[in-house]
Amino acid sequence: MPTRILPAVGDADAARSLTTLLSQLPDAEPVPPVTDSTQLVDTLARLAAESVDELPEVVIVHERIGPVPALELVREVALRFPAVGVILVTTDAGPGLFSAAMDAGARGLVTLPLGYEDLAHRVQAVAQWSVGVRRHLGHGGDVFTGVGGTVVTVSGAKGGVGTTLLAVQLALAAQASGRPTALVDMDLQAGDIASFLDVQFRRSVVDLAAITDISPRILDEAVFRHDTGVALLLAPGEGERGEEVTDRAARQIVGALRSRYEVVVVDCGAQLGGAGAAAVEMADRALLVTTPDVVAVRGAKRAVRMWDRLQIRKAEETTVVVNRHSRGTEIQPALVQKITGTPVATTVIPANFKELQSAVDAGRVHALDGKSTVRQAMWALAGELGLVRAPEGSQHRRSGRVGRGGDRVSAGFRRRRE
Structure with missing residues (x-):
């Protein structure tokens, strides 16, 4: 042949x-x-x-x-x-x-x-x-045989700004819309996705770190299939083992997930190491979560500048998400955008922890009431980011770019196979 x-x-x-x-x-x-x-x-x-x-x-x-x-x-x-x-x-x-x-x-x-x-x-x-x-x-x-999936990273301007909750809800929204979704806990030393979803599973992202050729079968053995349908790749139970996941290993892991799922959401936490940096660099969309207070916004600004200096991500390629927003706060999204020099998501997440407390304490954030204003906002953000399946007749593509002569090349292959 x-x-x-x-x-x-x-x-x-x-x-x-x-x-x-x-x-x-x-x-x-x-x-x-x-x-x-x-x-x-x-x-x-x-x-x-x-x-x-x-x-x-x-x-x-x-x-x-x-x-x-x-x-x-x-x-x-x-x-x-x-x-x-x-x-x-x-x-x-x-x-x-x-x-x-x-x-x-x-x-x-x-x-x-x-x-x-x-x-x-x-x-x-x-x-x-x-x-x-x-x-x-x-x-x-x-x-x-599918087109590579969309990778979205979620990072925090500092600890406690709601990074993990947002990552979980984005993944749930994408999965609920019919798009096969993986959720990765790349907060290697302090990841909480397992606690948020009340999951106990012995395998973690570390089990893939030393594998140079991650086959679909090996990948399936490492992920945990949650009741919601989301595939979970969890952080190690022993935080010190997170050092085993190098930036090279992170690239291979995220790449393998991208080849198997339409949407891959990566929780990078607030402390960005080599593995998290590699994920942010690979991502189609990189989110940086902040709350509307001086300390968090300063943290967001520092993170954006650091990513730019290290050539991980340019400011204009990073999207800041404002969590715990209220109309009465002095720091509004327009000011956050001015300070950080980044685009800010149109959808803001309201401040309403009372809606969340019982679900977070029970480890069942996937069971949040659909009427919850926080959940509604986070799922709306998933729609804004293009993570949910579009209505029939207007399917979303990860990239609308069409290379010059691409159809001609594809046709060339087809003619030779006939």
């Missing part, structure tokens, strides 16, 4: 050179190249939505692809489309880049200028690996 190869090359001359060389390889079936990272991911997502068999065996990523850097793109493709083998084309043949590429999930590295023998050998090896993975996954029935 011919090996389908999808090049991802931003430079037109480099694309022509690569395509010409690929067309000379035995049993190779190159298709028109994609020109940027967005088009590559969108194309693979459309093909995966039809069938895993529609995906190319090999994707070749050129080092000058954009706007997402090449290594980040390799990582995303490897996590979201585990049956696709990725080859990185680069001028740097050093051991440092080789190690980084392998860590990101690449199956091979080819140096520039391209040589026929080197490219042919690498493509053949990666194609054989891809076919073997598909054969293995196919027998297990574990192949995921």
Whole structure:
């Protein structure tokens, strides 16, 4: 069977050179190249939505692809489309880049200028690996063929601002609307999701930390299926074990969940370590929860500036959520927006702890009365963020971006499969 190869090359001359060389390889079936990272991911997502068999065996990523850097793109493709083998084309043949590429999930590295023998050998090896993975996954029935899910992180400006309650309610709202949802407790030393939902489960996020290839079966064994349908991945009962979850492990875990669930809500707590930072960096939406008081808003401002300095998240890409809001407070959302320099969610959460106290004390926040103003506001926020399933005829997409020529590339694969 011919090996389908999808090049991802931003430079037109480099694309022509690569395509010409690929067309000379035995049993190779190159298709028109994609020109940027967005088009590559969108194309693979459309093909995966039809069938895993529609995906190319090999994707070749050129080092000058954009706007997402090449290594980040390799990582995303490897996590979201585990049956696709990725080859990185680069001028740097050093051991440092080789190690980084392998860590990101690449199956091979080819140096520039391209040589026929080197490219042919690498493509053949990666194609054989891809076919073997598909054969293995196919027998297990574990192949995921949907578009990658939406990841939302919820972080606190400081402790006690309501981060966990909001994360839980966002996940419940998404699940109740018919979207398969996972809720992750990445507050590794002080996570309370298990207490909020009255859950006792021996497995936790730590059980996935040392696994480099998280299969759907392994993932299913680590999560706890709550009565509401939400899949829970809990923080460890022993807080000191949280150090086992590195930023690399967090990326792999969140990526694996994204490939299995339409919505992934991550509670990062108020103390952001390496794992939480990795989750925030990967997120489609990063929420920062504050209350309308001076101490919390100052904390939110510090967090936003720190994320920007560490290149975790830009201020304009962070959404601040105002919790425990009342009309009588001096600090209103417009002032929060001015101080933090971030967008502020239109939906604010009212201050009404009396509605919550009995449910929180009983560990049954999932049983909050539907008439609760706090619950209604949090579920409305889920709607504002696009986490609930849209009405028939207006289905929500995680990304409305369509790469240039994406339909042409997908059609090319379909013609070759017919």
